[in-house]
Amino acid sequence: MRAVLRPRTLLHYVRNVIPNRQFSTSPALLKSLPGPLPPILDTDITENFLKGSGPGGQKINKTNSAVQILHHPTGLIVKCQETRSRSQNRKIARRRLAERIEELQLGSEARTAKKAAKEAKKKSSATKKRRRKYRQLDAAKRLDDNEGEEDADDVNEPNEVEEVKQGKLDGVENKDKAKESSPGSLV
Amino acid sequence: MPRLLPRSILHAQSENPLLAKLLPTCRSLASARNELRWLREHAIDHHATERSPASKGDNNNWRARLKELVARRARGEPLQYVLGTEWFGDLELVCRPGVLIPRPDTATAIGYLVQRMLERDPHKWRKTLRVLDLCTGSGCVSLFFQHEWIRFMPVIPEIRTIGVDLSPKAISLAQLNRDRLLRTKHEDVERHKASQASHFYDTAFIESLSNTSFLHADVLEESQLWQKLEAEHSLAADILLANPPYISRWGFQHSTERSVRRHEPKMALVPPLPFSIPGKDCPKRADSDDLGDLFYEPLVKTALKSDAKIVWFEVADIEQAARVAHLITSMASARPEQLELWREEPMPGIEGLEGKDEIYQGFIVKGRGNGRSVVWWRDG
Numbered sequence: 299m300r301a302v303l304r305p306r307t308l309l310h311y312v313r314n315v316i317p318n319r320q321f322s323t324s325p326a327l328l329k330s331l332p333g334p335l336p337p338i339l340d341t342d343i344t345e346n347f348l349k350g351s352g353p354g355g356q357k358i359n360k361t362n363s364a365v366q367i368l369h370h371p372t373g374l375i376v377k378c379q380e381t382r383s384r385s386q387n388r389k390i391a392r393r394r395l396a397e398r399i400e401e402l403q404l405g406s407e408a409r410t411a412k413k414a415a416k417e418a419k420k421k422s423s424a425t426k427k428r429r430r431k432y433r434q435l436d437a438a439k440r441l442d443d444n445e446g447e448e449d450a451d452d453v454n455e456p457n458e459v460e461e462v463k464q465g466k467l468d469g470v471e472n473k474d475k476a477k478e479s480s481p482g483s484l485v
Numbered sequence: 486m487p488r489l490l491p492r493s494i495l496h497a498q499s500e501n502p503l504l505a506k507l508l509p510t511c512r513s514l515a516s517a518r519n520e521l522r523w524l525r526e527h528a529i530d531h532h533a534t535e536r537s538p539a540s541k542g543d544n545n546n547w548r549a550r551l552k553e554l555v556a557r558r559a560r561g562e563p564l565q566y567v568l569g570t571e572w573f574g575d576l577e578l579v580c581r582p583g584v585l586i587p588r589p590d591t592a593t594a595i596g597y598l599v600q601r602m603l604e605r606d607p608h609k610w611r612k613t614l615r616v617l618d619l620c621t622g623s624g625c626v627s628l629f630f631q632h633e634w635i636r637f638m639p640v641i642p643e644i645r646t647i648g649v650d651l652s653p654k655a656i657s658l659a660q661l662n663r664d665r666l667l668r669t670k671h672e673d674v675e676r677h678k679a680s681q682a683s684h685f686y687d688t689a690f691i692e693s694l695s696n697t698s699f700l701h702a703d704v705l706e707e708s709q710l711w712q713k714l715e716a717e718h719s720l721a722a723d724i725l726l727a728n729p730p731y732i733s734r735w736g737f738q739h740s741t742e743r744s745v746r747r748h749e750p751k752m753a754l755v756p757p758l759p760f761s762i763p764g765k766d767c768p769k770r771a772d773s774d775d776l777g778d779l780f781y782e783p784l785v786k787t788a789l790k791s792d793a794k795i796v797w798f799e800v801a802d803i804e805q806a807a808r809v810a811h812l813i814t815s816m817a818s819a820r821p822e823q824l825e826l827w828r829e830e831p832m833p834g835i836e837g838l839e840g841k842d843e844i845y846q847g848f849i850v851k852g853r854g855n856g857r858s859v860v861w862w863r864d865g
Contacts, residue, residue, distance in 0.1 A: 347589075347830070353736075353740045353741075353801075353802070353855065354588075354590055354829055354854070354855050354857070355588060355590055355591075355731075355799065355800075355801055355855070355857060356585065356588065356728075356730070356731065356732055356741075356745070356753070356754050356799075356801070357732060357736065357740055357741040357742060357745065357754075357801070358588075358741075358742045358745065359563050359565070359586055359588070359742060359744060359745050359749070360589075361511075361516065361519070361520060361564045361565075362516060362519075363572070363589070379515070379519055381572075382523055382568075382571070382572050383572035383575070383577075384572065384589055384592075385572070385574055385575050386572070386575075
């Protein structure tokens, strides 16, 4: 049975799979791109321009361009007063509403949730780096102090410690260099 | 006007001293915060364009500029004059003292007018479309109408627009706004050569902007106006739009915002006194001599003379809307069904789906808010 089946699957592979494979010089996308945001129907929302009562037209010159959208199916309310242009605020509010609806539908798979997770990861990695940097600086300082007491005549080692300090203070580019000559290796 | 609470003044002061300066003009913390943000963006942007962005001491210079801008706004000067522009729908228009600042209600009404024309008979307008915009001011109505037409209508004929105003300042500002839009659209075309959809829209807009002109004339002297329009071969019109001065002298004193009274041109707000009642400056209350309706009679005459098929006038409130509608029915023997009174938000909301229109003094009323315009469908 196997001997009969195998050529067929091979043929299938040659005929169907290979021609459909995309050849590209750029690396393959590992993450799938998010689909389009859910569309918002005009009949589902009420737009409110939040301008209060009283006379209008030529009598009043309001700078309030705020827009508030109520989405009836979900009961979500989104407000936007970012720009001076009401039509731009409307667009922003609609996009935000679409994002909120997607959040409700997809939960952690929504683009806003993914973005937030990415930001959080970035932030935690940055804090980790910062903590490591200060730990190293502290250690270097302690070492410096100790050597000042014990090994005053040694010329070589304080310089090396000095280099560690410099490298760390300059920022990220010198990170690897500083790692190599970390305080642990000096002792 | 509600009194400002000491608590909110202290709050603003602790948040940012500039915010506290803006508070008496803006009247609320939220609005003061917004205006401060826009003023700051403006100060930084202008600073960046004035000098090279990398110049030293940059930081302090834009702060000094922001302080000046905030001081001007705190004295009650309209934000649009301080920043120099205002958004009218999707168009950013230049604003200058001496010319009325475009109002969002006007843009809403013009947008809805185009939407309704689309719903009625979008294929009707195949020949050259002639648009007449009386009392054009900054040119906002002329420019926005063609923008909306090109954006939404399936057929784009040649659009010829003419805007008329009595103020030379308004004429030069309207021309400036047209030229500025032309320039930005040309730049857009250069930039988005590849993208087909926006290219089509931009080139159509460039063409219709090039067919837009502004004429210096008095709308109240209709025979002279007609002669001038005739000389430009533009008396005949398909669409007549007008946002004339419509505030009564009583309304100007009692229901018009202080910043508008002090800083915007009175000639764009209050119609002049007719010669029949000399020496009447500020009547005690609204009476029949002072309704702010002076412009509508010559406007209706011009509408008839130019044989416009669709006529739109902005008005102060629902009472004036009804008076103008009555004027049209009596002067032009129009049927009441041809007329509609629109509120500030004329488009139907969720509740509008029930399909019941409000009736005021025998005329159909659309939307929510204060009465804002009168529409006369002469073709309907």
